[in-house]
Amino acid sequence: MRSLRIHCFALSFLLLPLLVLGAYAGTISLGTAGSYAVLAGSTVTNTGPSVIYKGDVGVSPGTAITGFPPGIVNAPGTIHSADAAAAQAQLDLTTAYITAAGLAYTTDLTGQDLGGMTLTPGVYFFKTSAQLTGALTLDNSTNQNAVFIFQIGTTLTTASFSYVGFLNGIDPNVFWQVGTSATLGTSTAFAGNILALDSVTLNTTATIDCGSALARNGAVTLDNNDITSCGSSETTVPEPGTLGLLGSGLAILAGVARRRMRI
Secondary structure, eight states: OHHHHHHHHHHHHHHHHHHHHHHTEEEEEOGGGGGEEEEESSEEEEESSOEEEESEEEESSOOEEEOTTTSEEOTTOOEEESSHHHHHHHHHHHHHHHHHHHSOOSEEOTTOBOTTOEEOSEEEEESSOEEEOSEEEEOOTTOTTOOEEEEESSOEEEOTTOEEEESSSOOSOEEEEESSOEEEOTTOEEEEEEEESSOEEEOTTOEEEEEEEEESSSOEEEESOEEEOOOOOEEEEEOTTHHHHHHHHHHHHHHHHHHHHHO
């Protein structure tokens, strides 16, 4: 009986950190919206020879998609205008947006320009607007599944010729949750999934690599742009302190087990 009590007591301590781990983990799922390179709420408008290299183009509940052609949606991507698929993608986008906005942030970058920064995986918060002027480097060199989330209270704006790059090749787990609208400046080379409450505008020759332009309520406006979706759909984000809590729980388990064995 004593041995049984010891094992049950130890098991309860083992489960404690695992339960804490679950409570402190956030999951972002794009669901069916993950197959879209461009998704708008009101309209998709394109000027010039934009190319969607991978991913669908859709709108819902609006119906208007203009400028394709001359814009091109490469197979297997397709166009969805106010159909059931686009409507479901909007529902999934809304869920992803709310989830991303609700995560606890690891760093407050309010008032700082992202240009010139090198950031490690985490959740980065801007109380109001976010600006990128120059190059932003995302350091995923030690983690193939690194996750970067940017919570932006109002607008996201990039200056012309700005750049988002990685230290270890492209990364599908980059999310920009934007409280109003996002605007990519001329010839910006951007990366990641933009989840905007209102609209997304790509100025002339701006590009998105391994990402998407997703607008819940407003328009997505293109002008001779290239977009390549990575098709990311779900990623798990450990919150601050999760691994520390797990380690603490295991340490307590070890100590308790040693004391019980002496009884």
